[in-house]
Amino acid sequence: MDALRLYGRYTAVSIRSQLAYPGSFLMMSFGQFLVTVIEFVGVWALFQRFGHIQGWRVGEVALFYGLASVIFSVADAVTRGFDIFGSVFVKTGNFDRLLLRPRTTALQLLGYELRLTRIGRLAQGLIVFSIGVHMTGFSWTPASAALLAWALAGGTALFSGLFICQATLAFWTVESLEAMNVLTYGGEAAAEYPLDVYARWFRDFLIFVVPIAAVTYFPLVAAMGRTDPLGTPAWALPLTPLAGFAFLALSLWIWGFGVRRYTSTGS
Amino acid sequence: MAANLYPNGALRPYLAVLAGRFQLMLQYRAAALAGFATQCWFGVIRILVFAAFYAGGAAGQPLSLRDAVTYTWLGQAFLAFLPWNADPDVADMVRSGAVAYERLRPVDTYAWWYARALAWSTARVLPRAALMVAFASVLLPLVGLGKWSLPPPPTWSAAGLFAVSALGMILLSAALTVILNVIMTATMSDRGANTLAAPFVNLFSGMIIPLAFFPDALRPFLRAQPIAGLVDIPFTIYFGGLTGADAWRAIALQAVWVVVLVLAGRWWLERALGRLQIQGG
Amino acid sequence: MPQILVEGLAKTYRVAERDPGTWGAVRGLVRRRWRTIEALKGVDFSLEAGELLGFIGPNGAGKSTTIKILSGILQPSEGRCEVGGLTPWRDRIRHVARIGVVFGQRTQLWWDLPVIEGFDLLRDIYSVPPDRYRRTRDELVGLMRLEKLLDQPVRQLSLGQRMRCEIAAAMLHEPSILFLDEPTIGLDAPSKLAVRDFVRVLNKERGVTVILTTHDMHDIEALAERVIVIGNGTILADSPFETLRQGVLAERRMFIDFEADAPDLAGLDLAGVTVHGRDGRALELAFDPRVIAAPQLISRITAAHSVADIHVDEPAIEEVIARFYDLHGAGEA
Numbered sequence: 001m002d003a004l005r006l007y008g009r010y011t012a013v014s015i016r017s018q019l020a021y022p023g024s025f026l027m028m029s030f031g032q033f034l035v036t037v038i039e040f041v042g043v044w045a046l047f048q049r050f051g052h053i054q055g056w057r058v059g060e061v062a063l064f065y066g067l068a069s070v071i072f073s074v075a076d077a078v079t080r081g082f083d084i085f086g087s088v089f090v091k092t093g094n095f096d097r098l099l100l101r102p103r104t105t106a107l108q109l110l111g112y113e114l115r116l117t118r119i120g121r122l123a124q125g126l127i128v129f130s131i132g133v134h135m136t137g138f139s140w141t142p143a144s145a146a147l148l149a150w151a152l153a154g155g156t157a158l159f160s161g162l163f164i165c166q167a168t169l170a171f172w173t174v175e176s177l178e179a180m181n182v183l184t185y186g187g188e189a190a191a192e193y194p195l196d197v198y199a200r201w202f203r204d205f206l207i208f209v210v211p212i213a214a215v216t217y218f219p220l221v222a223a224m225g226r227t228d229p230l231g232t233p234a235w236a237l238p239l240t241p242l243a244g245f246a247f248l249a250l251s252l253w254i255w256g257f258g259v260r261r262y263t264s265t266g267s
Numbered sequence: 268m269a270a271n272l273y274p275n276g277a278l279r280p281y282l283a284v285l286a287g288r289f290q291l292m293l294q295y296r297a298a299a300l301a302g303f304a305t306q307c308w309f310g311v312i313r314i315l316v317f318a319a320f321y322a323g324g325a326a327g328q329p330l331s332l333r334d335a336v337t338y339t340w341l342g343q344a345f346l347a348f349l350p351w352n353a354d355p356d357v358a359d360m361v362r363s364g365a366v367a368y369e370r371l372r373p374v375d376t377y378a379w380w381y382a383r384a385l386a387w388s389t390a391r392v393l394p395r396a397a398l399m400v401a402f403a404s405v406l407l408p409l410v411g412l413g414k415w416s417l418p419p420p421p422t423w424s425a426a427g428l429f430a431v432s433a434l435g436m437i438l439l440s441a442a443l444t445v446i447l448n449v450i451m452t453a454t455m456s457d458r459g460a461n462t463l464a465a466p467f468v469n470l471f472s473g474m475i476i477p478l479a480f481f482p483d484a485l486r487p488f489l490r491a492q493p494i495a496g497l498v499d500i501p502f503t504i505y506f507g508g509l510t511g512a513d514a515w516r517a518i519a520l521q522a523v524w525v526v527v528l529v530l531a532g533r534w535w536l537e538r539a540l541g542r543l544q545i546q547g548g
Numbered sequence: 549m550p551q552i553l554v555e556g557l558a559k560t561y562r563v564a565e566r567d568p569g570t571w572g573a574v575r576g577l578v579r580r581r582w583r584t585i586e587a588l589k590g591v592d593f594s595l596e597a598g599e600l601l602g603f604i605g606p607n608g609a610g611k612s613t614t615i616k617i618l619s620g621i622l623q624p625s626e627g628r629c630e631v632g633g634l635t636p637w638r639d640r641i642r643h644v645a646r647i648g649v650v651f652g653q654r655t656q657l658w659w660d661l662p663v664i665e666g667f668d669l670l671r672d673i674y675s676v677p678p679d680r681y682r683r684t685r686d687e688l689v690g691l692m693r694l695e696k697l698l699d700q701p702v703r704q705l706s707l708g709q710r711m712r713c714e715i716a717a718a719m720l721h722e723p724s725i726l727f728l729d730e731p732t733i734g735l736d737a738p739s740k741l742a743v744r745d746f747v748r749v750l751n752k753e754r755g756v757t758v759i760l761t762t763h764d765m766h767d768i769e770a771l772a773e774r775v776i777v778i779g780n781g782t783i784l785a786d787s788p789f790e791t792l793r794q795g796v797l798a799e800r801r802m803f804i805d806f807e808a809d810a811p812d813l814a815g816l817d818l819a820g821v822t823v824h825g826r827d828g829r830a831l832e833l834a835f836d837p838r839v840i841a842a843p844q845l846i847s848r849i850t851a852a853h854s855v856a857d858i859h860v861d862e863p864a865i866e867e868v869i870a871r872f873y874d875l876h877g878a879g880e881a
Contacts, residue, residue: 002675009672017660024458031462038466042475049328049480050320097656099621101673102645108673178301186308197319202311263637264623265561 003107010111018116025116032120040065040128043192054197055229059135061193063224066129068191068216071152073121075159076184081112082163086170086177095262105259106252109167138224147223147238154241155215159184161244161251162210168251168258183210191216196229203230211247214240281374281382285389299391303398306343310403313339314415329479330508333418337506338477340417342498344399347391348440349474349497351465353447354383358457366452367543376540377445377533384444389437421507428514432501435521439496442528443468449532453539473499479508493528496521549633550594551725551757552618557627558781559588559613587613588624589781595759597724600751602772602789603761606873610781611761612729618759619649619727631725645674648718652730655710656717657702663713664698667720674721681720688716692746708739715746725757726750732764744770765866777872784876793868802833802845805857816848829856 018025043065047058076083089095089109098108132138166180187210195203195217206213221228222237314336321332330338352358357380360366369376403417420426450460469475471494478489478499489495500517503509509517565581588610595601605611616622617629620636620643629636636643650656657666671681689695692712697705705713711731718726728747732740748771750756760771768775768789775792777785785792801824804810810831813823820839825832835845842860849855 006672009669013658013661013665013669017658020660027458027462031465034463034466035469038470039475041470042480045476045481046320048482050323052323053316053319054322094654096616096621097651097654099640100619100644100647100649100656102641102675103673104641173297178298179304181301181305182308186305186312189309190312193316193319198315199318202315263621 003103006103007107007111011114014111014113015116018113028117029120029123032117033124034120036069036121036124037127040124053193056194056197057135059132060224062128062132063136063138063220064132064194064216065192066125066127066132067148067151067155067220068188069121069125069128071125071155071191071216072159072184072188073118073125074152075156075163076121077115077118078110078156079160079163080115081109082160082167085109085167090170090262099263106164106255136224144223144225147219150238150241151215151219151223154219154244156244157248158211158215158244159187161248162187164248164251164255168255171258171262187212194221211240211243214243281378284379284382285386287386299394299398302347303395303402306346306395306399307402310339310343310399330477333414334506334508335477336415337417338502340399340403341502341505342474344396344403344417345392345436345498346474347395348388348436349468349472350384350388350440350443350447351468352444352461353451353457353464354380354387354444356383357448358451358461361451361455361457367540370540377529377536380445380448380536381441381529384441384448385437388440388444420505425504425507425510428510428518429501429505432496432504432514432518432521435518435525436497436501438525439493439521439528442525442532443494443497445532445536446528449536449539452543453535468494468497471495472497473502477503479503490517491520493524496524551597551632552593552595552759553628553630554594554614554618555592555628557588557591557614557617557624557629558586559610559617559622559624559626561585561587586781588617588627590627591778591781591783593776593783593786595757597757598751598755599774600747600758600772601760602768602775603759603778604763604765604768604775604869605778605784609779611778614778615727615729615759615761619647620644645721646723647725647727648721648723649727650711650714650718650729650731652711652728652733655702656714657710659703660701662699662701663694663705666702666713667698667717670717670720676721680722684720684722685716688719691749692716692742706739708735708742711735711739711743712746715743719750719756723756725759728758728760728762730762730764731760732762732767740764740766747771765869777869779873779876785872792872793862798836798838799834799863800837800842801861801863802835802842803859803861804831804833804849804855805829806831807854807856811853813849816852818845818848821845 040062043061044058047053047061051057053061085095089098095105098105101108133140138144162180162184166177166184169177169180187206190198190202190206191212195206195213198206203213206217218228218232218237218240221232222234227234228237317332317335317339321328321335325332357366360369369379372379400417404419407413407416420429447460447464451457454460471478471489471492473495474497478486478495481489490499496517500509500521504514504517562582562584565583591610591614603611603615613622617624618631618636620640623637631643632646634643634646656670657663658669661669667685670676671678671685676684689698692715694713694716697709697713702710702713715726715728715731726747731743731747735743744767747758747760751758751771758771760767762768773788775785775787775789776783777792785795787795806829808829810826810829813821813831813833818835818840820836822834823831824834833845835842846858850858
């Protein structure tokens, strides 16, 4: 409880210091919004040409697209501390300061910054999702809303886990961290379309290796009240976001391993 | 040698900045490899999505799936040519105010910035493009994925035309980068230009999807605007979508835009720097 | 039971050696050559609560390794270390709640936040009860005269102002041990004095144990009763500073202004005295007080010559330390 209160304090401080430069905040948020909205314009144009993708219409894809964007923007906003961990904490030795405080390092990094500019991408996700809701007649019921919230929670956990893995790598090297973009940004991009449009090997990757499908595709199929064209039993669909939490737990375990390495080598 | 070829050695500083940028960029091998991995991944996703779209029927599409695959790999190979950002060094100069002293260098400021932009993008692109070609043109066919590979241009003339158009793409990219530098200098802020450049460049260059996929009514406009010369024109020439006179017309359009943007950039840069000096008193 | 107990502390690092150039980097991926660096080779000392210890040594001697181990951010390879009954790296969270750490070159405050908000955040990080926090904060603010700084963002403070805030920030949770790493580096003279005063008050009046590392020997002279000199990973000396000085460089200087041109003192047959400088009427002598005491030397000179002025000085502390490092072959590692 105390940790949660502290997180709240960190967040309040972070928001205040970002709003100290409102021009910068607005401009960056708007840029985020524009860059991701324009991607969707491309998707829209393809649907104008092709009509559907594996039977999915543009409205349905908008739901997937919007959900992926919302999840990613939330995770990206809360895990800023892990994202810049290599350059801001390891290279400079500032990580020592975190170790000198009587809190877990993970909590302190979560509290480092709540990146408000991600509100641009969040807005894009919400708008695209709303378009999808409008076009498909997505039915809002307590169950479907709960499923979406559950997917959002699991998805935020999953992507946060990916950013934590990226930060953990920084204990070994701060040079090649961009490679993790494949899984973070690349994972989000993969989740923008329904899973069954992809080839088998790619689907397996998104289910079993980095379970991005488990936090976007399966719960959304369930929330849409559809049966999975890939044949997943209906009872299993709502359970899949658990995989996001499992992934986060695994990432935190690996993180602890990295911290121990840091404290035994001091670099 | 260069000094002999150009009697006054006037090109010397520009050649020096080119060489310097290259060495600097080549030091970031790890970053280049990571960028390459990311570009492969995004290429794969796009191709899988295209394949799924085309599976529903390819009839009446402006491009074949094969062409879309080619276009996608080329896009990933040359991604770093896109002028998303102004020159980071110029951005630093704008922040620190040092940009006002740029005119004190014994070189033509526009040519100086242009050479830097050229060096910057070329140095970033070449290693990644080489890796991408090795991956998409050599490795993929070797492992039996020839259908999804980057094929060579269909004809020698397409190859030749592409080479000319690629040159146009490089010159255009540098001209646009300098325009971003100038916008930064004129507004004395690095935010606006960098934030707004990426979305427009992505959309209008054809990087997000080939411009031919947009509604037909928009096509005359999309093809004529300057940014098409960054991606859509050279790539379409590569896979043989533009040939003969059409290709030459497109290349001429690239050339016109390069000239227009260079002249406009030069004029605007003079004005922006001149205003700085007056303000600086 | 001492408050801090260190026994046989050793730390070795393995560093991968890389051949230069691209080919070296590639070869390094396949086969690595390791070089072992012994940062600490068996360090023992103990400290009672309320002591003020100066910890000095050339760069790379093992100072910061020791401090890092004591503060719980580094694990030693061997040896025992207990601080207030806890092993720092094993009980990190409980341990760091009881210590305060100030790095002269890094801030623990939030750059964009007003000082007071940084303090409030530290209150929450250290879970200090509100009334106790208010009392401690107000005392520290009064003591360091921070009233006018509290509402300013940290980035607007001068280095001296910031350092006063840093030390106050490190004391908000009332730690019983304070680690100060180069607290006066880069400060102007008045700020240095203010920092030293503050540290003295914390140590003498509050009984806070202080471990101070510094390159500024005036800090040591002004504050530390006890000095540990570390070099090449071992403790070279652990004693009151005065003992150290006498052991290394007992020499004193005497500056004499004569009424007439400075005379030749050879006739006086002064043992343990050498002439260091001569300029008109001024003469500078170096003497060993163990051979000839200052009053004796003065009386022998004034008996023979008429003297306008005399003063006696000790060699600068930097000289003492430099000489000490030389004696132990412990220059910059």
